[in-house]
Amino acid sequence: MTDKTKQKWNISDEAYLEKNGLTMEFFSLMENNALKECFALVKENMQCLYENSVLRWDEGEKWREMSMDTLRYVCLYSTERHELVGFMSFEETVEADLPCLYLYELQITMKMRRKGCGSWLMKQLLRIAERRQIPYVFLTVFGKNEQALKFYRQFHFSPHATSPQSKMFRSGKVVHPDYYILYTRV
Numbered sequence: 001m002t003d004k005t006k007q008k009w010n011i012s013d014e015a016y017l018e019k020n021g022l023t024m025e026f027f028s029l030m031e032n033n034a035l036k037e038c039f040a041l042v043k044e045n046m047q048c049l050y051e052n053s054v055l056r057w058d059e060g061e062k063w064r065e066m067s068m069d070t071l072r073y074v075c076l077y078s079t080e081r082h083e084l085v086g087f088m089s090f091e092e093t094v095e096a097d098l099p100c101l102y103l104y105e106l107q108i109t110m111k112m113r114r115k116g117c118g119s120w121l122m123k124q125l126l127r128i129a130e131r132r133q134i135p136y137v138f139l140t141v142f143g144k145n146e147q148a149l150k151f152y153r154q155f156h157f158s159p160h161a162t163s164p165q166s167k168m169f170r171s172g173k174v175v176h177p178d179y180y181i182l183y184t185r186v
């Protein structure tokens with residue numbers, strides 16, 4: 001990545017990457033081979049959750065979505081073997097009349113979870129929004145994705161008014177919707 005790209009997107013915190021033997025690559029237009037690896041990771045992490053939701057797993061549709069040329073990708077690789085350890089993709093857009101970065105994917109391989117990679121990527125996303133004076137970040141998360149819900153709570157995401165909401169029954173039992181639309185102010 002050139003210094004100009006780093007400056008434009010304000011990508012930093014390289015100490016974390018070095019310490020963990022990671023390299024970051026930024027794609028303003030995703031390359032096919034890198035996209036294939038990201039797709040494989042989404043399939044591994046998410047297929048089951050999609051199959052247990054109203055959305056269902058539609059490979060062709062997912063590939064089309066991930067190929068949209070409005071998406072930017074930030075990928076993390078192991079420096080030694082250049083293996084994908086995680087990535088995020090996002091789009092600059094407007095959601096519910098609010099200018100925002102919409103996070104499409106945030107995916108970490110199983111063996112690299114709970115080591116701060118997800119937080120590192122999220123911090124970069126918030127920093128990009130701040131630098132570009134984009135006031136909100138939005139995302140969609142499955143109601144059954146407990147680990148992701150906990151993760152996003154750490155970053156002060158909460159359900160937007162347009163999001164399906166959880167329901168509390170008289171017994172005190174809480175039923176989550178299929179998905180939430182979460183947002184945070186930058």
Ligand SMILES: CC(C)(COP(=O)(O)OP(=O)(O)OC[C@H]1O[C@@H](n2cnc3c(N)ncnc32)[C@H](O)[C@@H]1OP(=O)(O)O)[C@@H](O)C(=O)NCCC(=O)NCCS
Nearest residue numbers: 045106107108113114115116117118119141147148150151
């Ligand atoms: C959700 C995800 C991106 C988190 O990435 P990560 O690199 O593992 O997260 P971090 O190590 O930065 O964790 C930061 C904090 O989030 C919370 N968190 C993360 N994973 C958690 C889990 N499995 N259970 C409970 N809390 C969790 C913790 O508070 C954690 O801090 P701690 O480890 O000091 O307790 C990762 O688990 C993942 O890729 N999951 C599968 C794909 C997915 O669901 N993506 C989100 C789609 S919307």
